Amino acid sequence: MTSFSARAALYHPAFCGIARAHLGDLIEELTGPWSAQCESALRERRGGDRQRTAGAGPDHQLVFVDRLLVTLAYLRLHLPHAALAALYGVSRPTVTRAIHEIQPLLARRGFAVPQRPGVRLRTLADVFAYAEAEGVDLHVDGTEVQVRRPKAGRAGRTAFVSGKEKQNTAKTTTIIDGSGRLLWSGADRPGRMHDQIAVRTEGIAEQLRLHRR
Structure with a gap:
């Protein structure tokens, strides 16, 4: 090609x-x-x-x-x-x-809702309210991508070293439905941050508590 x-x-x-x-x-x-x-x-x-x-x-x-x-x-x-x-x-x-x-x-x-033209999910609260109302199963995932190593002497340089990937990464927490369609994407965070900390930082843990089924 x-x-x-x-x-x-x-x-x-x-x-x-x-x-x-x-x-x-x-x-x-x-x-x-x-x-x-x-x-x-x-x-x-x-x-x-x-x-x-x-x-x-x-x-x-x-x-x-x-x-x-x-x-x-x-x-x-x-x-x-x-x-x-x-x-x-x-x-x-x-x-x-x-x-x-x-x-x-x-x-x-905002993120489009499958088979619901005109409806958009702009916040985490929108995503969880939609899932609760429609009976949609949500899947939370932390996606890591390799990034250039920060310059020597830069504050927080080691924060990008991912223990799991063994390289410098940035991590994005995403939420998809059961068919793998993206419903929400969070902020990019240093790769060293643990998935559970990212979930709490993004506010996902609080939404799970509020919408526990």
């Missing part, structure tokens, strides 16, 4: 989980918020408004659409960041940064 065809494959619903028509709507919806998010981050780093014309400076290694596609593929299939990077001919940290940019935008939209 050529590089072009490999990248084009991510448009397929088997990878991104969205029909092409819906993908077009999603791209249109998120382009503005992503641009505003990038500009806000740039303004914070430089300490003021831009001095050059918009669009000046180096181009992104991954354009917005590609960033969205790799994030959707990662959330759907949990493909390693390194594998996605190989498809695009970029470095793994580039893919990791792209996913960290796009995932919060998707999370703010």
